[in-house]
Amino acid sequence: MTYGQGRSYKKVEVIGVSNKGIEAAIQQAVSKAQGSLEKLSWFEVQDIRGHIGKDGTVSEYQVVLKIAFELK
Amino acid sequence: MTYGQGRSYKKVEVIGVSNKGIEAAIQQAVSKAQGSLEKLSWFEVQDIRGHIGKDGTVSEYQVVLKIAFELK
Amino acid sequence: MTYGQGRSYKKVEVIGVSNKGIEAAIQQAVSKAQGSLEKLSWFEVQDIRGHIGKDGTVSEYQVVLKIAFELK
Amino acid sequence: MTYGQGRSYKKVEVIGVSNKGIEAAIQQAVSKAQGSLEKLSWFEVQDIRGHIGKDGTVSEYQVVLKIAFELK
Amino acid sequence: MTYGQGRSYKKVEVIGVSNKGIEAAIQQAVSKAQGSLEKLSWFEVQDIRGHIGKDGTVSEYQVVLKIAFELK
Amino acid sequence: MTYGQGRSYKKVEVIGVSNKGIEAAIQQAVSKAQGSLEKLSWFEVQDIRGHIGKDGTVSEYQVVLKIAFELK
Amino acid sequence: MTYGQGRSYKKVEVIGVSNKGIEAAIQQAVSKAQGSLEKLSWFEVQDIRGHIGKDGTVSEYQVVLKIAFELK
Amino acid sequence: MTYGQGRSYKKVEVIGVSNKGIEAAIQQAVSKAQGSLEKLSWFEVQDIRGHIGKDGTVSEYQVVLKIAFELK
Amino acid sequence: MTYGQGRSYKKVEVIGVSNKGIEAAIQQAVSKAQGSLEKLSWFEVQDIRGHIGKDGTVSEYQVVLKIAFELK
Amino acid sequence: MTYGQGRSYKKVEVIGVSNKGIEAAIQQAVSKAQGSLEKLSWFEVQDIRGHIGKDGTVSEYQVVLKIAFELK
Amino acid sequence: MTYGQGRSYKKVEVIGVSNKGIEAAIQQAVSKAQGSLEKLSWFEVQDIRGHIGKDGTVSEYQVVLKIAFELK
Amino acid sequence: MTYGQGRSYKKVEVIGVSNKGIEAAIQQAVSKAQGSLEKLSWFEVQDIRGHIGKDGTVSEYQVVLKIAFELK
Numbered sequence: 091m092t093y094g095q096g097r098s099y100k101k102v103e104v105i106g107v108s109n110k111g112i113e114a115a116i117q118q119a120v121s122k123a124q125g126s127l128e129k130l131s132w133f134e135v136q137d138i139r140g141h142i143g144k145d146g147t148v149s150e151y152q153v154v155l156k157i158a159f160e161l162k
Numbered sequence: 163m164t165y166g167q168g169r170s171y172k173k174v175e176v177i178g179v180s181n182k183g184i185e186a187a188i189q190q191a192v193s194k195a196q197g198s199l200e201k202l203s204w205f206e207v208q209d210i211r212g213h214i215g216k217d218g219t220v221s222e223y224q225v226v227l228k229i230a231f232e233l234k
Numbered sequence: 235m236t237y238g239q240g241r242s243y244k245k246v247e248v249i250g251v252s253n254k255g256i257e258a259a260i261q262q263a264v265s266k267a268q269g270s271l272e273k274l275s276w277f278e279v280q281d282i283r284g285h286i287g288k289d290g291t292v293s294e295y296q297v298v299l300k301i302a303f304e305l306k
Numbered sequence: 307m308t309y310g311q312g313r314s315y316k317k318v319e320v321i322g323v324s325n326k327g328i329e330a331a332i333q334q335a336v337s338k339a340q341g342s343l344e345k346l347s348w349f350e351v352q353d354i355r356g357h358i359g360k361d362g363t364v365s366e367y368q369v370v371l372k373i374a375f376e377l378k
Numbered sequence: 379m380t381y382g383q384g385r386s387y388k389k390v391e392v393i394g395v396s397n398k399g400i401e402a403a404i405q406q407a408v409s410k411a412q413g414s415l416e417k418l419s420w421f422e423v424q425d426i427r428g429h430i431g432k433d434g435t436v437s438e439y440q441v442v443l444k445i446a447f448e449l450k
Numbered sequence: 451m452t453y454g455q456g457r458s459y460k461k462v463e464v465i466g467v468s469n470k471g472i473e474a475a476i477q478q479a480v481s482k483a484q485g486s487l488e489k490l491s492w493f494e495v496q497d498i499r500g501h502i503g504k505d506g507t508v509s510e511y512q513v514v515l516k517i518a519f520e521l522k
Numbered sequence: 523m524t525y526g527q528g529r530s531y532k533k534v535e536v537i538g539v540s541n542k543g544i545e546a547a548i549q550q551a552v553s554k555a556q557g558s559l560e561k562l563s564w565f566e567v568q569d570i571r572g573h574i575g576k577d578g579t580v581s582e583y584q585v586v587l588k589i590a591f592e593l594k
Numbered sequence: 595m596t597y598g599q600g601r602s603y604k605k606v607e608v609i610g611v612s613n614k615g616i617e618a619a620i621q622q623a624v625s626k627a628q629g630s631l632e633k634l635s636w637f638e639v640q641d642i643r644g645h646i647g648k649d650g651t652v653s654e655y656q657v658v659l660k661i662a663f664e665l666k
Numbered sequence: 667m668t669y670g671q672g673r674s675y676k677k678v679e680v681i682g683v684s685n686k687g688i689e690a691a692i693q694q695a696v697s698k699a700q701g702s703l704e705k706l707s708w709f710e711v712q713d714i715r716g717h718i719g720k721d722g723t724v725s726e727y728q729v730v731l732k733i734a735f736e737l738k
Numbered sequence: 739m740t741y742g743q744g745r746s747y748k749k750v751e752v753i754g755v756s757n758k759g760i761e762a763a764i765q766q767a768v769s770k771a772q773g774s775l776e777k778l779s780w781f782e783v784q785d786i787r788g789h790i791g792k793d794g795t796v797s798e799y800q801v802v803l804k805i806a807f808e809l810k
Numbered sequence: 811m812t813y814g815q816g817r818s819y820k821k822v823e824v825i826g827v828s829n830k831g832i833e834a835a836i837q838q839a840v841s842k843a844q845g846s847l848e849k850l851s852w853f854e855v856q857d858i859r860g861h862i863g864k865d866g867t868v869s870e871y872q873v874v875l876k877i878a879f880e881l882k
Numbered sequence: 883m884t885y886g887q888g889r890s891y892k893k894v895e896v897i898g899v900s901n902k903g904i905e906a907a908i909q910q911a912v913s914k915a916q917g918s919l920e921k922l923s924w925f926e927v928q929d930i931r932g933h934i935g936k937d938g939t940v941s942e943y944q945v946v947l948k949i950a951f952e953l954k
Contacts, residue, residue, distance in 0.1 A: 097262075113903050118169075131933075132932065135930035142708060143165065143166075146706060161248070175244065177245070276646060282854075284836070311654075314609060314623050317609070320461075353422065359454075362411075384541075386537060386538055387539075388537075392676050411674075431670075465602060480579070495570035499783065507769075527726075533680075544760060545799070556794030562794060565788050588679070590681070621867065636859060716924065749874075757888075798886045813935065818896060820894065821897070
C-alpha cells in the first residue's frame, strides 16, 4: 500500500463469542470473517457484553466489532 | 444454542418504510432481510424518521435498524 | 418512488481515500460501491481522517461513509 | 425538486404529546407545526418519553422531533 | 408538587417485553415497576430492540426505559 | 395543564453570557427569550464554556441552553 | 481503601431539585441518597435542567446525578 | 463586543445544499439565513450527507449546520 | 423463557475492581451482584478505567458494568 | 486577531478541584494552566463530578475542562 | 514500523483556521504541529466550524483535529 | 492527598500497542507516559482497536487511553 493512492475499504459489523475472554472473542469474530472476506485489515471494538450463568460466573464474552478490509 | 460455545453473528443496517406505523416499518425491514439472509436473530432500532405529506400528515415512517443473524 | 409505499434500504459502511481532498475521497468510495451495488441513493459522512507525510503535508484524506441503496 | 440545485432547509425542534401512542404524538407535533410553517418535508425522532398516572398506566407519550422544511 | 421546593427523584432502568408492540412493552415495564416502587412519575425510552422468530416475524419488542419516581 | 391532553411544545437553542457565574448566564438567556416568546416552561443545559482574560481569570461564562415553551 | 484490592461499587441515578442553584441541587440529591445508602463515595453530573416561572425567572434547578458507593 | 458583558445568542439549524462541494453547501445555508436574520456570527457543522445520481456520481452535498447570531 | 411472553428486566450499574485484569474485574462485579440479586442474566461494559501505582504499573482495573436480571 | 487570517490553537484537558463550587473549580484549573501556557483563550466544560464526605456533604467539586490557547 | 511490536503514540488536539476552505484549515493545523512535534502520523477531524462576516460570507473555517505521532 | 483541597490534574491521550493483549497494550502506554510525566494517577480507556495479519490472526491490540496526573 502507498499512501496518497486512491483506494477504498469496507467495514462490516461482527460479534464474536467466547467463554475464554475478550481477546478470544475478538479472535473468534476475526477468524469467522476471514473465512468469507479477503484481506482483513483492522478491527475496532464497539461493545463488550456477556452472559452470566446460573452460578453467577461469566459464561461467555460477546464482543461487537467493526472489521475493515480493502475493496479490490 | 448453548451459552459459552464459540460462535459469531453479523449485523446489517437496514431501513424499513411503511405508512402504517413504526412496528409495520420494522416488520417491513425484517421481512426484506429475511429474504436474503438466513436465521435472523434480533434487531436494534437506530433512528425513527418519516416523510410529511402536503396536507401535513405523516405519509410514511422510516425506521433504521440493525438486524443480527448467526454466521454458520 | 412514491412516498407511503412499503420499501426497504440497506446501508453499508465504506471508506474512500484520495490525496485530492474530502469531496474526492467521498467520490472514490461512492464509485467503488457503485461497481458492486445497484442504485445507490445517498451517503452520510461518519468520520474524516487522513495520513500525514514525512514533510508535514496531508498525504491523503480518508472519509468514512455510510452509503444507502434500495433493496429491490 | 431537482437534485443538485442549490437550496436550503431549516429544522425546528418540537414536542408532540398524546395519550394515544407514539405515532399519534408525532402527528400532533407535525399538525401543530403545519399551522405556522409552510411545506413541512420530514421529521426525525429525538426522544420518546411519557408521563405515568397514579394508577401506573402511561397517561401520555411525549415525542421530541426535529421537523424540516424548505426555505423559499 | 410546588416548583422551587427542594425535592429528589430516583431513576431506575427497566426493560419491558411484549409481543404486541412498542407501547405495550413500555406499559409492561411500567406496570412491573409500579408493583415495587411508589408514585412513578415519568419514563424515558433508551433503546428499542426485539427478537425475530424463525418465520421472519418480529416475535417480541424489548424496550429499555428509565423510570423516575419521587423520593419521599 | 392536564396530563393526557394533546398539546405541543417547541424548543429553541439560546446562549446566555454573564461574568457572574453559570446560574447568572442561564438567567440571562432565559430573560432574553422571555422577551419574545410566551410562557417559557423549562430549560436544558447543553454546554458550559467561557472566555479567559489576559490575567488568567474567567472573564465570562457562556451557557448553551435549550428553552422549551408550549405552542398555543 | 487499598488500591489493587478486589472490591465493588454501585451507581444510582438521582435528581436533586433546588431553587438556590446548581450546587444546592447536587447537595439535595446527595443528602437524600445518604439517608438510605451507606458510605457514598462520589457523584457525576449527567444533566442540568430547570423550570422557568411565569415571570421568566428560573424557579428551580434540576440536576441529574450518578452517585456511587462501595458495596460491602 | 466586550467580553464579560451580559448578552445572548440564538442558534438555528439549517441545511445547505449544493452540487459544488461542502464549502459551497455551507455558504448556501449561510446566505439563505442571512436574508432573514441579522448579524450572523458563527456556524457549526452537524452532519455532511449527499445524494448519489444514477451514474454513481455525487449529485449534491447536503450540510447540516447550526448558525448562531446575537439577540439584540 | 419463551420469546413473545410479557416479562421485565432491570439493569443496575456496578463497578468491579481487580488487580488481575479486565475479565477479573468484570467477574468481581458480577459475583458481588449475585450475592444480593436473583438470576443475573447479562452484563454490558460501560467503561474501563484503572489506577496507576507509583512505579508506573497498572495497580488495578476498574470496569463499569450494567448488569441485567429478570424481574419476577 | 483578525478573522480570516491563518492561525492555530491547541486544546489541553485539565481538571480543577475546589471545595467552594463549580466556578471555583473552573478557575482553579484555569489559573494552574495559566502558569505554564501563554495566552489562554477559552474553556469548555467536559464533566462535573465530585467527592462526598463521610457526613454526606459534597467535599469537593472536580470539573474536567478543555482549555484552548493560540499557538504562536 | 512492524505490526505486533510494542510501541506508543500520543494524540494532541489542535485547531487550524483558514479562509480558503476545510482542507486548508486542516493543513494549517498540521503544519503548525509539525513545527514542534516529530514525525506526525495521522489526523482525525473532530469538529468543523467557522466565522461569518458582516456581509454574510464565511470568512474563515475552523477545523478541530486530533493529530497523532509516535512516542520514541 | 486530602479531599477538599484545591488542586489540578492534566489528562493526555496516549495509544499503547502490544501483540500480547489489551492489558499489555494499556501497560505499554502507561510505561511510556511514565518516562516523561511525573506521578501518573489513573487511566480511562477510550477505544480498543487492532491490526489483523495476513493469516487472519490479531497481530496487535491498539488501546487509546486518557492518562491523568496531578499538576504540581
